[in-house]
Amino acid sequence: MTAAVEVRDVRVSLDRTPILHGVGLRVAAGEWVTVIGPNGAGKSTLLRTIGGLLPFTGSVSLLGTELARLKRRQRARLVATVAQQPVVPQGMVVLDYVLLGRTPYIPPLGRESAADIAAATDVLNRLDLAGFADRPLATLSGGERQRVFLARALAQAAPVLLLDEPTSALDIGHQQEVLELVDQLRHSEGLTVIATMHDLSVAGEYADRLVLMAGGRVVADGPPAEVLTAELLATHYRARVRVIPGDRGPLVVPVRG
């Protein structure tokens, strides 16, 4: 079976500093993989590389097609990204913002068709955002905004969804709300999700598989119970933690030594 995303021996340098040193990753269609790792491990860089935003050597393929062979608009129809801290344009209302997600379907110099507006409205309805359509994005709360960012990505109708720290700005209740929503959409839309996250317990709860990165390499890859071990976390995070078995994934609790 063709993988939704296949990354092979990818190397990326930013300002001549090597960030990724030969990363490999295979994500099956419909799978949710969360990339974890300490600050500076290269998680966001990996996500941006898969999203086609950075030059790299090695190979990245989306649904069997090499990234390098895709035109920008074609790529945007296959993979959608929600950045860590998306820019909130001053004064832009929610519907207009979500409509920007239709960009890969609108001819250059063209404008949104009725079908594009219908698609955006449909996404707003599904995400329970219809009441916010005419509100300026800047006036929404953190949790509502995160749903709008997600709505924009979903309006792109791309089978692969990349989420860079989707919950870092949210309180615990809104974290769960957003992640449940993503999981629900993954099943209803058949999405493949690759996320990065800092909260290890939450990461383990929602992902099928965790990928632990450190120093620009993948150092562990497997089901949450295999990756979230006190030993691995001590080695790569230099953290003292207690790992408690949970219903879905292990719970990671920091302790003082």
Add this chain to the structure above:
Amino acid sequence: MVSNRLRWWWAATGVLAVIVAAVAGLAFGPVGLPPAGVAVEVINLLPGVELSGGLPERQAAIVTQIRLPRVVLGLLVGAMLALAGGAYQGAFRNPLADPYLLGVAAGAGLGVTVAIALSGGQVTTGLPVTVPVAAFAGALGAVLLTYLVGAAGGRDRSPPTLILAGVAVSAFLAALQTYLLQRHIEVIREVYSWLLGRLGGATWHDVRLLLPYAIVVSVILLLLGRELDVLSVGDDEAASLGLHPQRSRYLLLAAASLGTAAAVSVSGLIGFVGIIVPHLVRLLVGSSYRLILPLSMLFGGAFLAIADLAARTVDAPREVPIGVLTAFLGGPFFILVLRTSKRVAM
């Protein structure tokens, strides 16, 4: 309701503002003329129309050869500066961007100075066609310099950083210009009378010089309105939506600089129109550049035509240089924008 479509009432308000400004600009001046006669003379300019009740020949000449070209030039220059300002603000995602503050006008000014100096000051019969080209080269050089200097600050691309870069570039270019003027003392009067704003001596020649550039620039920038909207979410996001942000930005900057250069080459340096007008329009219609750009053109034209009317009437019979007048309004406005833009990141 999608809020990025141009509603007819906004467009109508803009057109009305242009008409009011044009009528006022034609009707008032040092010589009192009957408004009905002025209207007849203007209508008679249309091909195939010959109304009676026009003005005597000399008064008619005041309307068609002095006031009308001046009003039309004011409308065109105002439209270009406001359009360019709006486009710069979008391309740089910077609410403070303005052709004047980015150093673009200074670059165009240097280009014109070089062109006048090389021609030996023989420009009294009207600007040579090479002037807009020289202005464009200077404008483009200046905006690229500002962009690079602003980017040298690393990741801190806050709005004030770019403007500081623009101020530094302006100072540098002004120094070059002063040096050049010292070396070519014979053209100094020519250049200075141009620098202070030239709407006063406007002729149909100036209008003909500016018009083709104005048309090309407006078409390009108005077509790029949606790309500006996409750019407003950031380069990474724009790229992941399938855009080529850097390529779009260069095209926008080139077009806006061409518009600025063409305006500057016929009118001299007129500041702050590019910041006042798009901001007021944004307050009225929201954030979409598909509305901001066309409406900025209409209101920018009307604004400058009215400003020009004020410039030649407040201290009549003397004229206040129009650049002085717009700066007088624009300075306090800039401070206002600076204060509000700190709170809302663009």
